[in-house]
Structures are given as C-alpha cells and as structure tokens.
Amino acid sequence: MSAEPSRLARATVDELAPLAALLDPAYPENWARIAECLYLSLRDRLPGEATAHAHLALELAEGLRAELGGSQFYLAKGQGYELSLRDRQILARFTGHNHRALAQAFGVTERHVYSIVERRGREEFERRQGKLPGLDAGGVAEGRS
Structure with a gap:
C-alpha cells in the first residue's frame, strides 16, 4: 500500500469537466465523488468519448444512490x-x-x-x-x- 494520492485526488478540474457539466449544483457531494471515481475508471478503461463516460458514470452513481441512498454502511478500503x-x-x-x-x-x-x-x-x-x-x-x- 503506497501513500500516493488517489486517482481522484490527482484529477484536475479539466479532466473532470465532462462530468461536472452534467452534475446539478445541488447534487449530493458524496454521490458526486462516487460519480467522479466511476467516471475516471470508465475513462481510463473504455474507449469512447468523455461525454459518454460521464453520462454512464452518472447513471451508475444514480443506480447506487437509488439502492443504497439513505442507508448507513461502512465502505471499507478493502x-x-x-x-x-x-x-x-x-x-x-x-x-x-x-x-x-x-x-x-x-x-x-x-x-x-x-x-x-x-x-x-x-x-x-x-x-x-x-x-x-x-x-x-x-x-x-x-x-x-
């Protein structure tokens, strides 16, 4: 385990811009972080347009929010x-x-x-x-x- 900053911590505003353009300013901050993590993973692993990755990341985050939102659970580092x-x-x-x-x-x-x-x-x-x-x-x- 290294002390290197996470991919999300290293991401620039420009890198996250396609997703930021889709996020409502009132979108919950913790779900926005999850969407950003998903976006970076999709962008790095799948071919295609950044906008398509951003839409898919937000759709996945929304699916998780619908299933897990309102519950309180510990998200282990693994x-x-x-x-x-x-x-x-x-x-x-x-x-x-x-x-x-x-x-x-x-x-x-x-x-x-x-x-x-x-x-x-x-x-x-x-x-x-x-x-x-x-x-x-x-x-x-x-x-x-």
Whole structure:
C-alpha cells in the first residue's frame, strides 16, 4: 500500500469537466465523488468519448444512490482483499522451491511466503478433513494448552 494520492485526488478540474457539466449544483457531494471515481475508471478503461463516460458514470452513481441512498454502511478500503489478492498471486506462482524469488517479486519476506503457503496447506487440510469436534484449528483439544 503506497501513500500516493488517489486517482481522484490527482484529477484536475479539466479532466473532470465532462462530468461536472452534467452534475446539478445541488447534487449530493458524496454521490458526486462516487460519480467522479466511476467516471475516471470508465475513462481510463473504455474507449469512447468523455461525454459518454460521464453520462454512464452518472447513471451508475444514480443506480447506487437509488439502492443504497439513505442507508448507513461502512465502505471499507478493502486492504484485506488486496492482501489476499497478493497472497493468491503468490500461491498461483508457488512451485514448492521458489520462496525467495516470490518474496523478492512481491516485496515481502521469505518468512511471509512460508506463512502464506502454510496457511493454505492448513486451509486445504481442514477443507478435505473437516474439523473434528472438540479440537481447535491447530488440532489441540479445546480447553488444553
């Protein structure tokens, strides 16, 4: 995770102008930020005119507003998902003998690569075996240490 400013924070007024032209001045500010994020993603990923991207971004924001507006929920940054995505990439490239190379490629320690592999092994074992009643995740009888 870098401390680099978000794409929205780096966006200029000129870049956001096609969307700004569509937004009513009374449009809720938080929904305008969501529309701006959607617009930037569409503009960067899809071919076509900026105006078409702006219309689609506003339509998507309106759909979200209609579904989620009025509710209060926490919008997580998703750092856990990003970490698990990285872990899944490490596991996909794991050959059994490339701990060091994976650590260097993903900017983690070798020990962390071992931990990811060990956790995956435990999860696979538990998935195949099932958890025996009265045992904790480590296979130790509950209430004993």
